Each structure stands twice: as C-alpha cells, then as structure tokens.
Amino acid sequence: ASMGGLSLQPEGLRPINLLQDRNILPATPLQAPIPNLHQDIQKLNCNPELFRCTLTNIPQTQALLNKAKLPLGLLLHPFKDLSQLPVVTSSTIVRCRSCRTYINPFVSFLDQRRWKCNLCYRVNDVPEEFMYNPVTRVYGEPHKRPEVQNATIEFMAPSEYMLRPPQPPVYLFVFDVSHNAIETGYLDTVCKTLLDNLDLLPGNTRTKIGFITFDSTIHFYSLQEGLSQPQMLIISDIEDVFIPMPENLLVNLNESKELIQDLLRTLPQMFIKSLETQSALGPALQAAFKLMSPTGGRITVFQTQLPSLGAGALKPREEPNQKASTKDVPLTPSTDFYKKLALDCSGQQVAVDLFLLSGQYSDLASLGCISRYSAGSVHYYQAYHHQHNPLLVEKLQKELKRYLTRKIGFEAVMRIRCTKGLSIHTFHGNFFVRSTDLLSLPNVNPDAGYAVQMSVEESLTDMQVVCFQSALLYTSSKGERRIRVHTLCLPVVNQLSDVYLGADVQAITGLLANMAVDRSISASLSDARDALVNAVIDSLSAYRSSVLTIQQPGLMAPASLRLFPLFILALLKQKAFQSKTNTRLDERIFTMCQVKSQPLVYLMLITHPNLYRIDNLTDEGALNIGDRTVPQPPILQLSVEKLNRDGAFLMDAGSVMFLWVGKNCGQNFISQVLGAPNYASIPHNMTHLPELNTAESSRVLAFIFWLREQRPFFPILYILKDESPWKPSFLQNMIEDRTESALSYYEFLLHIQQKMNK
Numbered sequence: 063a064s065m066g067g068l069s070l071q072p073e074g075l076r077p078i079n080l081l082q083d084r085n086i087l088p089a090t091p092l093q094a095p096i097p098n099l100h101q102d103i104q105k106l107n108c109n110p111e112l113f114r115c116t117l118t119n120i121p122q123t124q125a126l127l128n129k130a131k132l133p134l135g136l137l138l139h140p141f142k143d144l145s146q147l148p149v150v151t152s153s154t155i156v157r158c159r160s161c162r163t164y165i166n167p168f169v170s171f172l173d174q175r176r177w178k179c180n181l182c183y184r185v186n187d188v189p190e191e192f193m194y195n196p197v198t199r200v201y202g203e204p205h206k207r208p209e210v211q212n213a214t215i216e217f218m219a220p221s222e223y224m225l226r227p228p229q230p231p232v233y234l235f236v237f238d239v240s241h242n243a244i245e246t247g248y249l250d251t252v253c254k255t256l257l258d259n260l261d262l263l264p265g266n267t268r269t270k271i272g273f274i275t276f277d278s279t280i281h282f283y284s285l286q287e288g289l290s291q292p293q294m295l296i297i298s299d300i301e302d303v304f305i306p307m308p309e310n311l312l313v314n315l316n317e318s319k320e321l322i323q324d325l326l327r328t329l330p331q332m333f334i335k336s337l338e339t340q341s342a343l344g345p346a347l348q349a350a351f352k353l354m355s356p357t358g359g360r361i362t363v364f365q366t367q368l369p370s371l372g373a374g375a376l377k378p379r380e381e382p383n384q385k386a387s388t389k390d391v392p393l394t395p396s397t398d399f400y401k402k403l404a405l406d407c408s409g410q411q412v413a414v415d416l417f418l419l420s421g422q423y424s425d426l427a428s429l430g431c432i433s434r435y436s437a438g439s440v441h442y443y444q445a446y447h448h449q450h451n452p453l454l455v456e457k458l459q460k461e462l463k464r465y466l467t468r469k470i471g472f473e474a475v476m477r478i479r480c481t482k483g484l485s486i487h488t489f490h491g492n493f494f495v496r497s498t499d500l501l502s503l504p505n506v507n508p509d510a511g512y513a514v515q516m517s518v519e520e521s522l523t524d525m526q527v528v529c530f531q532s533a534l535l536y537t538s539s540k541g542e543r544r545i546r547v548h549t550l551c552l553p554v555v556n557q558l559s560d561v562y563l564g565a566d567v568q569a570i571t572g573l574l575a576n577m578a579v580d581r582s583i584s585a586s587l588s589d590a591r592d593a594l595v596n597a598v599i600d601s602l603s604a605y606r607s608s609v610l611t612i613q614q615p616g617l618m619a620p621a622s623l624r625l626f627p628l629f630i631l632a633l634l635k636q637k638a639f640q641s642k643t644n645t646r647l648d649e650r651i652f653t654m655c656q657v658k659s660q661p662l663v664y665l666m667l668i669t670h671p672n673l674y675r676i677d678n679l680t681d682e683g684a685l686n687i688g689d690r691t692v693p694q695p696p697i698l699q700l701s702v703e704k705l706n707r708d709g710a711f712l713m714d715a716g717s718v719m720f721l722w723v724g725k726n727c728g729q730n731f732i733s734q735v736l737g738a739p740n741y742a743s744i745p746h747n748m749t750h751l752p753e754l755n756t757a758e759s760s761r762v763l764a765f766i767f768w769l770r771e772q773r774p775f776f777p778i779l780y781i782l783k784d785e786s787p788w789k790p791s792f793l794q795n796m797i798e799d800r801t802e803s804a805l806s807y808y809e810f811l812l813h814i815q816q817k818m819n820k
C-alpha cells in the first residue's frame with residue numbers, strides 16, 4: 063500500500079492540462095522527488111545532490127520501462143565538496159564476497175553474525191572487527207556501525223587497494239606563447255593567480271610542479287635548486303620530441319619555491335616581442351606527456367588559437383551560417399590525434415585540463431578530446447583579451463583560483479554497481495571506460511558530474527527495492543588511498559502509473575541532454591533535436607493511452623512531468639542544440655562539453671535560467687546565514703510577459719547573469735542600488751554593482767553574492783537597459799517566447815499535441 067496506491071490520487075499523478083494551466087513553474091527551486099520508501103529507510107538514503115535516478119520508482123521489467131517511454135539512468139556528482147563526511151579507518155573493509163559491494167545502510171542482518179548483500183543477495187559473515195562500533199564504543203551492535211548508518215562514507219584503503227605507492231601531487235602547466243597568445247595578455251593573469259595561490263595548491267611536502275611554454279618550438283624550464291634563475295631549454299625538433307634533461311623539470315614545490323616564483327614573475331615579459339605566429343600544441347602535449355608519464359598527475363594547458371604546426375595541427379573549418387541546415391553542422395573531431403594522446407595519458411594516470419582562450423575558431427571538437435578521455439575538464443573564454451574584455455579577465459582569475467585550490471584526487475577509478483537484474487549500458491562524462499563498468503579517472507575533481515543509462519536485464523519480480531552503489535577509489539593530495547562510497551535505494555513498481563508518479567523531471571532532462579550530445583555527434587544535430595521532441599510526444603502519449611482513465615481535450619501530463627515539455631523546449635533553445643542561430647561552432651561544442659560534465663544542478667541552470675524581480679526585495683522569507691540576510695525572491699517564468707517596465711529583473715543563467723532595468727524603474731532602485739542619478743545616466747557597459755550604504759543595495763548584493771558563492775564557476779554580471787547590446791543574449795534565454803526561428807512555449811505545446819493526435 064505504501065507503493066503509491068491509486069485510490070487516493072497522489073499529487074504526482076494529478077493530470078494537468080498544459081494548454082490551460084500556464085502557471086506551472088514553481089516560485090521556489092524545484093526539489094528532487096523523494097523516493098516512496100518507508101521513512102526509516104528513506105532517512106538513510108543518499109543525498110539527491112550526489113546521486114539520483116531518473117525514475118525513483120524503478121519499473122519491474124524492461125517491458126514496463128519501454129512502455130513508459132522515459133529513459134532510466136543515474137546522475138552522479140560523486141566527489142562534490144561536503145560539509146560533513148564520515149571517514150572510516152578500520153583495517154577491514156567489509157564487502158560482499160560475491161559481488162564486492164560495500165556494506166551499506168540497505169543490507170539486512172540475518173542475525174548478529176551474518177548480513178545479506180542487497181545487490182546480489184549472497185549471505186556474508188560479519189567479521190569480528192565489525193562487531194565493535196568505534197563511534198558508540200559498544201560491542202555487538204554491527205547494525206549501528208557508521209557503514210550502515212550513512213549512505214555516503216569514505217574508507218581509508220589498505221595496501222591491497224593500490225598498485226604502487228600513492229603518487230605525489232604533480233602539476234604541469236603548459237602555456238601557448240605564440241604572438242597571438244601574447245596579444246591576449248592572458249599569461250599575466252594566469253601567472254599572477256598562480257603566484258597568489260601557490261601555497262594553496264592541494265598537496266604536501268611531496269608536491270611537484272613544472273612549466274612548459276611553446277610556439278613553433280618547445281621550451282622547458284630547469285628549476286634546479288641552487289640556480290640563480292630558471293634556465294630555459296629549447297627543443298626545436300618538434301617531429302621527434304624528447305625530454306632535454308632527466309631531472310629538475312618537475313621540481314619539488316617547497317624546495318624550489320623561489321625559482322618558481324621567479325619564473326612566474328618573468329614569464330609574462332619573456333615573449334613580449336615575439337613574432338612567432340605558429341603554435342605547435344601537439345608536440346608540446348607529447349612532451350608534457352613524456353615528462354609526466356613516470357608519476358602521473360595534472361597537465362593544465364592554455365591555448366589561444368588553432369594548432370598549426372607539427373603533429374595534431376588542425377585546419378580551419380568554415381563556420382556554419384544562420385541558414386545552414388542542422389544536418390551539416392560539423393561536430394565530429396577532424397583528427398584522432400588528441401583522443402589517442404588522451405588515452406596514452408589515461409594509461410599513465412595523467413589528466414589534461416584545457417583552457418581555451420581564443421577569438422577565432424580553434425576546432426574545440428578535436429581539441430576537447432584531450433580532456434574528455436583523460437578525465438580532464440574544458441574551460442572556454444571566448445575572445446579573451448586583457449584590455450578589450452576586462453570581464454573575462456575577472457572571470458578567468460576567479461575560476462582559476464577555484465581550479466587551483468579545489469581538492470583533487472589522483473589515479474582514481476570509479477565503479478557503479480546495481481542490484482542484480484539491472485545493467486548499465488552507456489556512460490556519460492569525462493573518463494575512459496576501462497572494462498564494462500570500470501571508469502578510469504587519472505584525476506577526479508569536485509566539480510565533475512557523470513551520468514549512466516540502464517536497462518532491466520532480468521525482471522525484478524519479488525523485489526521490493528533495488529540499490530545502486532558508486533565507489534570512487536583515489537589517492538588524496540596528502541598521499542592517502544581512499545574510497546568514497548555512495549549508496550542509493552529505490553522501490554520497484556509494476557504499474558505504469560507508479561513509474562510516472564516517481565519520474566524525476568530534472569534528472570530525465572539531464573540524461574536526455576547527455577544522450578542528445580551523443581546523437582548529435584553520431585548522427586546529426588537535427589536527429590538529436592527530433593529525439594528530444596519525440597521523448598515528450600512518446601511519454602505523454604503513453605501516459606494518455608495507458609494511465610489517464612478519462613479522456614479529455616487538451617494536452618495532459620501527470621503533475622510529475624508538468625515541466626517536461628518546458629525543459630525540453632529550453633534544451634532545444636540551448637546553445638548546444640539550437641538551430642538556425644549565429645552560435646559559433648566552438649561555442650556550441652563547449653556547451654556540449656558542459657552538458658557532458660556538469661552536475662545536474664548547473665546543467666539545469668544553463669538550460670533553464672532562474673528569473674527574479676529584484677527592485678522590491680524584502681526580508682520576508684529571507685535566509686539567515688551567519689550575520690547575513692539573503693532575500694529569496696520568487697522564481698518567474700522565462701517570458702518577457704513577466705518583465706515590467708517599472709521594475710528591475712535578475713536572470714541567473716549559471717555562467718552568466720543579466721540585470722535588466724526597465725525604462726520606468728523606480729528612482730529608488732536606480733539611485734540606491736545602481737548609484738546613478740537617473741535611468742539615462744546608467745552606463746551602457748555596466749558590469750558591477752556599486753557597494754552603496756543603503757538597505758536596497760545590501761539586499762541586492764547579498765542575493766547576488768549568495769547565488770555566486772554556491773557554484774564553482776564565476777558568472778559575469780551584465781547590467782542592461784532597453785537599448786543594450788547585450789539585450790539579444792538576454793532575450794535568447796526567454797525560452798517561453800517566440801523567436802524568428804523557434805517556437806514559443808505555447809506553440810511548442812500545440813505542436814506536441816498535434817503530433818500526438820496523428
């Protein structure tokens with residue numbers, strides 16, 4: 063009866079006529095659905111920010127899953143920063159002898175001495191050591207151990223969990239110093255930020271660091287202790303790259319700190335008069351790989367243009383224009399050089415992070431492979447320039463600080479196990495799949511998200527619940543081998559209505575977005591777009607024909623899926639998948655990279671931004687964080703209908719924010735928040751809010767600061783008036799409205815309805 067009986071219709075199944083009900087977007091952030099489990103089990107369940115499923119009611123059979131026309135999969139943010147994490151230091155790690163599952167809150171104890179695995183059902187013995195509870199210091203209560211009281215836990219791994227002694231943290235920075243790179247002025251910002259954060263790099267006394275610069279040749283830097291200054295070694299034979307000296311290129315950070323600081327201070331000036339236009343990125347990466355192979359670690363590469371020389375050189379491709387068909391957008395890599403090199407890196411525990419700061423086409427579709435298959439990350443600063451684009455300077459500075467100081471795991475692998483009968487068939491994210499369920503992660507960072515698709519291979523008959531467990535084995539920056547484990551428990555259902563009842567619309571949207579990226583690359587952008595629309599048509603058709611008992615006119619959706627068409631429309635208008643716009647190729651590819659690697663919460667924000675009215679913020683409903691009061695204005699629908707010329711509105715689109723000021727906005731807001739005497743005097747290129755000594759200013763600043771502090775990247779703020787050059791970007795995010803080439807939300811609903819009636 064707890065499995066969502068239909069006699070009292072649960073809220074999630076309430077039919078909603080989408081054509082009539084125009085106010086479906088909640089005013090507060092959408093929460094993940096709570097699995098329909100007994101309270102005692104649910105309170106132990108994994109935090110949905112870390113681990114969640116598209117269907118919180120798992121269909122008993124593949125036939126039932128097929129009928130629902132919704133994708134079954136998991137979304138993970140496994141290495142997220144946590145405020146609390148229980149760490150177990152026992153010498154014995156208790157795992158199922160048959161399937162190697164870690165003991166967890168959802169196992170059952172047959173008696174004091176035996177536990178039954180919740181994934182394969184084997185009965186295991188409880189080891190003697192597990193009988194003692196280090197938290198309560200009581201003997202004979204194995205069910206109260208931290209391992210069975212916490213869905214998220216970290217184990218200290220004993221020596222059998224390592225193939226070699228834990229590697230030291232090793233960081234190698236590779237800088238493009240071609241004429242073009244020097245023109246952008248990025249080196250100055252990067253070296254300054256590195257200098258400021260040198261002592262905050264994760265690590266210990268074993269930390270090593272090195273530097274390579276390149277143009278048409280490759281430059282190494284010897285940082286040998288005792289040298290009065292760094293010594294540059296130039297390799298000009300880029301056809302056959304070799305390492306010029308065996309030591310002192312990767313040096314101990316502590317011991318050579320002064321030389322390192324010296325190098326970082328001089329680097330930005332060293333190439334100022336350079337006339338080198340070529341960029342031999344491929345050979346530079348080959349050199350970096352050779353240097354890092356013995357230890358593994360992290361390569362951070364800064365590139366500002368299309369690689370033009372040596373292995374991995376790329377040819378310019380023509381930007382598709384607005385009229386180009388979505389069938390012809392070239393999204394596939396033009397060479398496998400970067401993928402192959404990434405796989406070599408992966409094999410040696412080396413990850414490559416790419417910072418692309420380019421004004422022209424640089425073939426990110428090919429370059430991105432270096433990070434994708436080595437578990438790295440891609441960062442993109444389109445048209446970076448230290449003078450012409452000061453906002454990007456600030457953005458790079460802030461994001462680089464996070465990048466340099468966030469925690470890191472080395473030499474990692476992740477495995478996702480699920481209850482017998484369920485099977486994972488496709489993985490999404492940056493990694494290399496080593497065997498069917500083992501993901502190789504040379505580095506793991508706390509800002510990376512992953513997704514997997516599953517099928518029901520054997521019917522889950524007679525099962526009340528199923529479980530999923532991810533285990534991340536890594537070497538910490540302090541040289542400890544650790545295992546972070548998350549376990550999720552979900553109920554099994556055999557009714558289609560229950561499958562819909564438990565649908566997690568955000569997770570479904572996130573998984574479909576990942577699938578659409580694959581589809582764009584393997585087939586075409588138009589195929590991917592069709593598949594997204596079909597997901598809505600097919601699921602709502604199945605709901606109508608198999609669940610709705612009374613047929614009524616209109617477009618009906620269960621309450622759990624009421625936002626599904628809206629989110630899919632938002633995806634179709636998102637830079638990754640939009641058609642017939644001026645989206646540049648690299649920008650589109652970068653958005654696809656983000657879809658593949660961002661945790662769900664940020665993916666949703668880039669797809670469907672949050673809009674707030676902020677000229678009348680109050681303390682009503684505000685959050686109190688320490689001595690700060692953070693207003694919580696309601697979230698508005700993304701339509702210009704919601705704007706009002708008398709007000710000011712903030713749009714939070716994840717990596718960018720827009721503050722739109724209406725023409726007749728109250729004088730109070732203009733003077734007390736913007737610090738301008740009147741509307742006309744608000745500058746056109748305003749990107750910062752002044753810190754004014756007024757209650758209005760404090761509220762707005764507190765709200766924006768709070769939004770920013772909750773994410774690892776730094777959203778630029780654009781303040782815009784009616785005639786602003788940023789207006790088109792702002793309006794493009796108003797996804798409910800019609801544009802020249804895309805349907806409005808209402809038109810989209812009519813389109814869905816029409817297709818369903820065919």
Ligand SMILES: [Zn+2]
Pocket residue numbers: 158159160161162163179180181182183184
């Ligand atoms: Zn087992």
